[in-house]
Amino acid sequence: ELDSAADDFAQYLSAEFGLKQEHTERVKKMLKYTCSGGKMNRGVLAVTTAQLLAQSLSQQLSDAQQKRALVLGLCNEILQAYFLVADDIMDGSEMRRGQPCWYKVPEVQMDAVNDALILESVMYWLIKKYFGPSNTQHWQSMYLPIMDLFHLVSLKTQMGQMLDLVSQPQGSKNPAILKKFTMHTYKKIIIYKTAYYTFYLPVACGMHLMGFDSYAQLELAQSICVELGEKFQIQDDWLDAFGDPKKIGKDGTDIKDHKCTWLVVMALLRMSKEQRKTLEKCYGKGDKKSAKTVKKLYMDLGLKQEFEKQEQDSYDRVKALLNPALLPSAIFTVILDKIHLRDK
Amino acid sequence: ELDSAADDFAQYLSAEFGLKQEHTERVKKMLKYTCSGGKMNRGVLAVTTAQLLAQSLSQQLSDAQQKRALVLGLCNEILQAYFLVADDIMDGSEMRRGQPCWYKVPEVQMDAVNDALILESVMYWLIKKYFGPSNTQHWQSMYLPIMDLFHLVSLKTQMGQMLDLVSQPQGSKNPAILKKFTMHTYKKIIIYKTAYYTFYLPVACGMHLMGFDSYAQLELAQSICVELGEKFQIQDDWLDAFGDPKKIGKDGTDIKDHKCTWLVVMALLRMSKEQRKTLEKCYGKGDKKSAKTVKKLYMDLGLKQEFEKQEQDSYDRVKALLNPALLPSAIFTVILDKIHLRDK
Ligand SMILES: [Mg+2]
Ligand SMILES: [Mg+2]
Ligand SMILES: [Mg+2]
Ligand SMILES: [Mg+2]
Ligand SMILES: [Mg+2]
Ligand SMILES: [Mg+2]
Numbered sequence: 001e002l003d004s005a006a007d008d009f010a011q012y013l014s015a016e017f018g019l020k021q022e023h024t025e026r027v028k029k030m031l032k033y034t035c036s037g038g039k040m041n042r043g044v045l046a047v048t049t050a051q052l053l054a055q056s057l058s059q060q061l062s063d064a065q066q067k068r069a070l071v072l073g074l075c076n077e078i079l080q081a082y083f084l085v086a087d088d089i090m091d092g093s094e095m096r097r098g099q100p101c102w103y104k105v106p107e108v109q110m111d112a113v114n115d116a117l118i119l120e121s122v123m124y125w126l127i128k129k130y131f132g133p134s135n136t137q138h139w140q141s142m143y144l145p146i147m148d149l150f151h152l153v154s155l156k157t158q159m160g161q162m163l164d165l166v167s168q169p170q171g172s173k174n175p176a177i178l179k180k181f182t183m184h185t186y187k188k189i190i191i192y193k194t195a196y197y198t199f200y201l202p203v204a205c206g207m208h209l210m211g212f213d214s215y216a217q218l219e220l221a222q223s224i225c226v227e228l229g230e231k232f233q234i235q236d237d238w239l240d241a242f243g244d245p246k247k248i249g250k251d252g253t254d255i256k257d258h259k260c261t262w263l264v265v266m267a268l269l270r271m272s273k274e275q276r277k278t279l280e281k282c283y284g285k286g287d288k289k290s291a292k293t294v295k296k297l298y299m300d301l302g303l304k305q306e307f308e309k310q311e312q313d314s315y316d317r318v319k320a321l322l323n324p325a326l327l328p329s330a331i332f333t334v335i336l337d338k339i340h341l342r343d344k
Numbered sequence: 345e346l347d348s349a350a351d352d353f354a355q356y357l358s359a360e361f362g363l364k365q366e367h368t369e370r371v372k373k374m375l376k377y378t379c380s381g382g383k384m385n386r387g388v389l390a391v392t393t394a395q396l397l398a399q400s401l402s403q404q405l406s407d408a409q410q411k412r413a414l415v416l417g418l419c420n421e422i423l424q425a426y427f428l429v430a431d432d433i434m435d436g437s438e439m440r441r442g443q444p445c446w447y448k449v450p451e452v453q454m455d456a457v458n459d460a461l462i463l464e465s466v467m468y469w470l471i472k473k474y475f476g477p478s479n480t481q482h483w484q485s486m487y488l489p490i491m492d493l494f495h496l497v498s499l500k501t502q503m504g505q506m507l508d509l510v511s512q513p514q515g516s517k518n519p520a521i522l523k524k525f526t527m528h529t530y531k532k533i534i535i536y537k538t539a540y541y542t543f544y545l546p547v548a549c550g551m552h553l554m555g556f557d558s559y560a561q562l563e564l565a566q567s568i569c570v571e572l573g574e575k576f577q578i579q580d581d582w583l584d585a586f587g588d589p590k591k592i593g594k595d596g597t598d599i600k601d602h603k604c605t606w607l608v609v610m611a612l613l614r615m616s617k618e619q620r621k622t623l624e625k626c627y628g629k630g631d632k633k634s635a636k637t638v639k640k641l642y643m644d645l646g647l648k649q650e651f652e653k654q655e656q657d658s659y660d661r662v663k664a665l666l667n668p669a670l671l672p673s674a675i676f677t678v679i680l681d682k683i684h685l686r687d688k
Contacts, residue, residue, distance in 0.1 A: 156361070
């Protein structure tokens, strides 16, 4: 799907912009490098949602629906790529998905800023191609709502990035910053930075596609997806410290990077003055001993039990939000069952 | 207008996103820093176009029209700010509009990448606010065409940036790159990178607002605006080398920066092998003597006469394109008269 979309876009640039092959090839290479290699969870989720909604109507996806579900799934992946390219530049990261970050490729460097913008444009170009004026009225009626959805989720993610960046000024690992690590700030950051584009965007894409798009339906999906996103990110923080590196595919770096995680926020809420001194000394340090000390502190403070409670509570909260009269529960339980108690 | 839009947006972030004042203040500060201090040519042009089109119908702008013309003018300025913030990062520039580039502000740095994205979102937020579902049908009918216009002009500008960046790999001042400086490449770069958003976007905004938005009308505006943009950028290159620094407000740096300018492209087309050696030795060097040598070369090759011819030819070409039966000529002649033979 990515390959054929990249070819289509290159063809468009060549025909409408008169770009030479050298330049269209560069765009294709950039698209493939930045959009592939991930788990494609978001792209798959958009398609799964559409399929489950069709099933709830005792239907199957038509070819035209299937095609558009795939396109929207791809747009979800492109949106993510656009944020990851930008995020890696801002964080000064080295590796992404097992290869150097795009801006770390020698012939790219800061040109990657413009490439992030191009990724975004490709996304809107695809939406226009499959929902814009050249399509039947049925598809065109979704054009505006879908474009608004991508605009809004982009803005939310940008705000999450801003809150994240401001909560931890450029590279700063100053203990004074720990004061800013409150649960309120933490939740705002993860909800905006991750939850909207990870869960709400793909689910809402499937919903628009299948006509489950009333205000009440979208609002319900939003509250459930925010819960799911929060649960998912708290797990992410837990696994970074206590997961099996073989299963999650990387060594945790949150302690070293002085990240605002659920663990450190919970610890700050529960620790003694004594323990806080230890934390201030060890948090943000790169050596293994400091990381070990911090993890021991987390355990001493009973965060394992807290995390298990959080897993169960969040599971219950999602279950309580389901409203089958308004929206088929399957589109959410398929996510919940997949992530609940995950170890990778 | 900028101040009140920034206040509105901050208000929205506070009410809908629950952002704290600390964070909404940061967004406001960013908006004001990056969008003001320029000449506002593009913003003014959108309003002027709307006014001239109203006059052509023997009308005046209503308050509602006036307000929306100002909003679209502001969106033009925001789009420019978004590209300038990104461009300055990519070029590693120091100063912009007499103050440090936004990414050079100590507490900003690479967070500026996200701020460029936020600027873009503010633009679409404003368009939605004044043309989206909360407005009367008359304004809503313009929502999609205007959003498509901004998407398309963004994509064109991104492609111009890409062509520009690829034509001169990151910071490279290698004489071998001179081979890539052809008139074809030069024109593609300036048309995409500058002409569309500088002239076509504001003019097209005014046209959509006043209902001069048929395919034929927009196509005509596009071809004339591309001519105007080309003329404008060639003047820019000329003034960089031979303009009066007091009038243009800065010292030229194109020779030092090894830029692909109209002058160097024309020179390459006309010079002897001997002269080319001189150019290769001096182009891209920072010392005053090298710059002087290059400028003398330009003069020896008759580029002053060529530039004067270009001024007259481009003037005639724009005049020849005018088609008063389709579109009032005034919206273009007001630009042409302003830029023809400009010395600043
Ligand atoms: Mg990162
Ligand atoms: Mg980051
Ligand atoms: Mg993590
Ligand atoms: Mg620049
Ligand atoms: Mg540049
Ligand atoms: Mg210049």
